[in-house]
Amino acid sequence: MPGQSSHFTPALPLTSQPQPCGRAGFSGFPSPAQDYEPCTLDLNTRLVKNPTETFYVTATGDSMEGWGIFEGDLLVVDRSIEPQLGHILVAMLEGEALIKRYALYRGTPHLCSTHPNYPPLPLEGSDCQLWGVVRAVVHEYLR
Amino acid sequence: MIGLVDANNFYVSCERVFQPKLEGRPVGVMSNNDGCVIARSAELKALGIPMGAPAFKLEEMRQRGEIHLLSSNYELYGDMSARLTQLLRDACPAIAPYSIDEMFVYLEGLTTEQCERLGRELHHRIRRHLGLPVCVGLAPTHTLAKLANHLAKQDPHYQGVCLLNGQDHTTQALLKRTQVGSVWGVGHRLAGRLAIGGVTTAWDLRQSDDKQLRKRFSVVLARTALELRGTPCMEMNALDQPRQRIMTSRSFGQPTGVFAEVHNALRRHAQRSAEKLREQRSLARAVMVFLNTNRHRRDQLQYFPQALIALPSPSDDTRVILDAVRQGLEQIHRPRYQFMKAGVMLLDLVDAEQHQLSLLHPPVRDRHPFLMATVDQINQRMGQGTISFGMTDAPAAWQLRCAHRSDRYTTRWDELMKVGTHPGAVAAAEAKQKEKQKKSRR
Numbered sequence: 001m002p003g004q005s006s007h008f009t010p011a012l013p014l015t016s017q018p019q020p021c022g023r024a025g026f027s028g029f030p031s032p033a034q035d036y037e038p039c040t041l042d043l044n045t046r047l048v049k050n051p052t053e054t055f056y057v058t059a060t061g062d063s064m065e066g067w068g069i070f071e072g073d074l075l076v077v078d079r080s081i082e083p084q085l086g087h088i089l090v091a092m093l094e095g096e097a098l099i100k101r102y103a104l105y106r107g108t109p110h111l112c113s114t115h116p117n118y119p120p121l122p123l124e125g126s127d128c129q130l131w132g133v134v135r136a137v138v139h140e141y142l143r
Numbered sequence: 144m145i146g147l148v149d150a151n152n153f154y155v156s157c158e159r160v161f162q163p164k165l166e167g168r169p170v171g172v173m174s175n176n177d178g179c180v181i182a183r184s185a186e187l188k189a190l191g192i193p194m195g196a197p198a199f200k201l202e203e204m205r206q207r208g209e210i211h212l213l214s215s216n217y218e219l220y221g222d223m224s225a226r227l228t229q230l231l232r233d234a235c236p237a238i239a240p241y242s243i244d245e246m247f248v249y250l251e252g253l254t255t256e257q258c259e260r261l262g263r264e265l266h267h268r269i270r271r272h273l274g275l276p277v278c279v280g281l282a283p284t285h286t287l288a289k290l291a292n293h294l295a296k297q298d299p300h301y302q303g304v305c306l307l308n309g310q311d312h313t314t315q316a317l318l319k320r321t322q323v324g325s326v327w328g329v330g331h332r333l334a335g336r337l338a339i340g341g342v343t344t345a346w347d348l349r350q351s352d353d354k355q356l357r358k359r360f361s362v363v364l365a366r367t368a369l370e371l372r373g374t375p376c377m378e379m380n381a382l383d384q385p386r387q388r389i390m391t392s393r394s395f396g397q398p399t400g401v402f403a404e405v406h407n408a409l410r411r412h413a414q415r416s417a418e419k420l421r422e423q424r425s426l427a428r429a430v431m432v433f434l435n436t437n438r439h440r441r442d443q444l445q446y447f448p449q450a451l452i453a454l455p456s457p458s459d460d461t462r463v464i465l466d467a468v469r470q471g472l473e474q475i476h477r478p479r480y481q482f483m484k485a486g487v488m489l490l491d492l493v494d495a496e497q498h499q500l501s502l503l504h505p506p507v508r509d510r511h512p513f514l515m516a517t518v519d520q521i522n523q524r525m526g527q528g529t530i531s532f533g534m535t536d537a538p539a540a541w542q543l544r545c546a547h548r549s550d551r552y553t554t555r556w557d558e559l560m561k562v563g564t565h566p567g568a569v570a571a572a573e574a575k576q577k578e579k580q581k582k583s584r585r
Contacts, residue, residue, distance in 0.1 A: 052229045053272040055553065057560045061568030069564065071572075079272045090562055095164035096569070097562045118565040131163075131274070 047136045053080035055132065057090065057097075064088075064099055066114025073139050075099070077132035085109070090131040093121070097131060144258040144281050144306075145375070146248040147288040148231060148265060151276045151296065153244035154182035157223045158213055160274035161552045161560045169210045173198050174491070175428055175453055177214050177546060181491060214545035217429055221451025222553040226273055229447065232438075234265060242388045243431065243451070243490055247285070255308060262304040281306040285377050286370035289327045290317060290345070309373025318346035318371065328367050328377075333360070345371060389427075391416045392486025398437060400481050405434065406472055412487040413468045417461040418519055420489055426457035428491035430464055432471030437483040446482075448475035457493050460515060464489070 048054045059073040067088065069075070077090050089102050091111060100111035100121070110120035111128065121128070150156060154172040159165045169186035173179065180187075180196045187210060192201065204210045224243045231238045235248040248265075250258050262279040269277050280292025287307050294317055295305035307314045324334030326345045340359070342348050348364075349371040356365040366376050391412040399405060409432060420427055433449035450471035454463060468487055518530050550558035563569040 052226050052233070055560075056556075057562045059564060060561045060572045061564035063568070064564040074559075075562070079274070092163045093566070095166065096566060097163055097560065098566065099562050099564050113564055115565065130271075 047076050047138075048078075049135070050078055050080045053132075054078050054135075059099055059137075061099075063113040063115030063118045064101075067101060068139070069099060069137055070139060073137050075134050076136040076138070078135045079132040081133040081135070083130055083133050088134040090134065092129040092131050093126065099134065144250045144253065144255070144283060145285055145288045146235075146250060146258070146262060146265075147241075147280045147285075147292045148227075148246050148248060148269070148277050149280070149292050149296070150227065150244040150269075151278060152182060152184050153224075153275070154215065154220055155184040156275050157220050158216070158549055160223070161219075162549060165211055171196075171201070171210065171212045172215050173212055173547070175215060175456060175545075177212075180212070181215065181428070212547060214548035215453060216545075216548050216551060217451045217453040218551045218554045219549070221431065221449065223273065223275065224451070225447075225449050227269065227275065227277075228449070230269060230273065231265070232447065234261070234268070240433075242488070247288070250281075255306065259304065259306045262306065266303045277303070279304045283309045283373045284370040284375045286327050286367055287314070287373065290321060293325075314373075315346065318349055319344055321345040323348050326367060326371070328363065333364070336360070387492060389416050389419045389425075389489040389492070390486060391419070392433075392484060392488075394484045395482065398481040398483050400478055402472075402476055402478070405476060405482055405485055406469065408485045409468050409472055409487055410465060412485065413464050414461055416487050416489050417459060417464050417515075418522070420459045420492070421515060421519060424495045425492040426459050426495050427454065427464070427489035428457050428493065429453045429489075430467040430471065431488040431490055432468055432475065433486050433488070434475060434480075434482045435484040436480050444480055446477065446480045448477075450474040451490075459495060461518070 044051075055077045057075050057077055059069050059075055060071060062071060069088070075090070081087075083089055083102055085103055087102050089100055089111070091098055091100055093111075098111070100113055103110060103112050103120075105112060105120040105122075109123045111123065112120040155165075155170045158170065158172065165184075167186065168184070169190055169192075170184040171180040171187050171192065172182040174181045177198050179198055180192065180194065180201070183192065183194065190210070192210075198212060201210060201212060205212045220243065227244075228238070228240055228246060231246050231248055236251060237249040239247045239249070241247055250261065253261065258281050262281050266277060266279050269275050278292055278295040280288045280290070280295055281304070282288040282291045287309055291305040291307045294307075295301045295303055298305075307317065321344060322334070323329055323337050323342055323345055324331055326348065329337070329348070337343070337348070337360075342351060348368050351368055353365055353368065356368055369376050393408070393412070395404075395408065413430075429451055431449055431451045434446070436443060436446050438445060438447075452467040452471045454467060458464065464487075521530050550560070552558060552560045561569045561572070563572075
């Protein structure tokens with residue numbers, strides 16, 4: 001459950017134990033890494049800073065490709081972050097969730113994408129609501 | 144100060160987090176097998192649709208698009224509840240979950256102003272960070288906190304947070320217009336008996352003589368009166384009668400991480416809970432399993448998981464509940480944690496007799512009332528646990544009817560919320576998908 005502490009099983013069997021070499025009373029040189037706890041890197045600690053407020057969503061559509069978000073990508077959305085200019089957001093607009101970049105356009109804040117068919121949407125006067133800030137995009141080449 | 148944080152229309156609110164189009168619309172969530180309505184949005188309540196309304200009667204309205212009816216999605220609700228609990232655990236000195244959508248927070252050592260500020264902060268943060276609307280009631284006692292919460296829900300003037308200090312004018316005015324029957328721990332029947340003696344409002348009860356209450360009614364009622372006066376004297380578990388949910392939990396003598404040991408403890412709790420359930424002639428629709436590590440041991444890994452398992456149909460059968468408990472434990476147990484406490488909660492209870500009389504529900508083959516009654520009798524006569532249940536068989540392939548269940552957005556990789564990069568992107572992708580499926584079928 002993402003709301004809880006993370007659980008991670010190392011994909012590779014890492015071990016600091018010297019391998020048995022078959023002769024009684026002799027175990028070879030101790031591994032120089034023996035004193036170091038096996039410490040696998042956990043992607044959760046890098047991508048998920050606030051597990052309770054982090055949600056995953058799937059991107060659909062091609063109008064954010066210029067900023068590296070492609071159809072089917074996994075987005076890590078942190079709802080506890082205060083949005084700043086330049087952040088990529090999930091925002092609710094007229095009952096629909098949208099991925100957009102929060103940026104200045106002609107001097108006022110807009111929700112922008114990189115596709116010419118979809119011009120920036122001015123925030124002023126719209127009923128747009130913030131859902132969360134996109135912390136990371138996971139683009140899987142092999143699926 | 145004690146705070147009660149209670150989510151508004153919790154099941155519906157969970158659905159709305161991931162389906163923004165449901166915001167402002169009449170939405171209902173149905174029981175297992177889509178039998179009847181068990182949760183309603185404010186808009187659905189305004190249409191006059193009562194709790195427990197049979198779903199088939201609403202089918203026409205649903206098809207005309209006037210209302211939205213969803214199958215219950217317990218996996219989603221369970222995960223959102225775990226997040227809510229965790230958020231409160233991080234923000235408050237101590238908390239105690241009371242049900243899936245109600246949590247008590249204990250704010251000892253804070254001034255009244257600090258409590259109110261924290262209440263507002265929690266109200267705002269839960270809405271913003273989890274997308275859930277909640278109300279917060281703050282007061283010196285459990286009983287008053289419950290009333291404060293009720294007031295926060297009813298009166299928009301409070302903007303979701305109501306603090307009753309127990310002595311002020313607001314407390315007095317509220318108690319004077321609160322029927323004694325809606326005070327926590329005062330049942331319907333008791334309210335009738337109290338009315339004979341002229342006690343009709345919560346204020347009357349507060350002003351009643353302590354000795355008289357104890358003599359003519361019970362110690363529990365005398366305590367309720369004390370609580371109304373602002374003197375905390377009730378343990379949380381004493382308050383839930385008639386029970387809306389049944390909880391059995393205990394700390395381990397020795398912390399343990401061994402699956403079999405945790406499972407054994409949970410099996411005991413499950414059997415005890417099932418007995419309590421049958422005692423009050425209720426059936427449960429869902430079972431929650433939770434584990435706690437020792438939060439005071441900062442040097443140890445912390446883990447407070449919970450799992451919610453929906454039952455195929457409302458049940459009081461120990462074996463069905465044991466089975467759900469095992470499923471839940473398998474979902475959340477991780478060997479590297481030392482667990483301090485384990486518990487079982489039975490949720491969404493229905494009245495057994497009413498349920499059996501209803502023609503809407505398919506006959507339940509799992510139930511063996513005589514077997515259960517016999518087991519309970521033997522245990523009552525010969526002592527707790529004289530007869531208990533061994534390992535149950537592997538679960539039958541439970542086929543829940545859940546035609547209108549939303550996706551399990553937070554617990555399944557292949558059911559995440561889809562978000563478009565431009566308006567209409569998700570709708571277009573879904574249309575394309577349907578087209579593809581049609582073609583492949585041909």
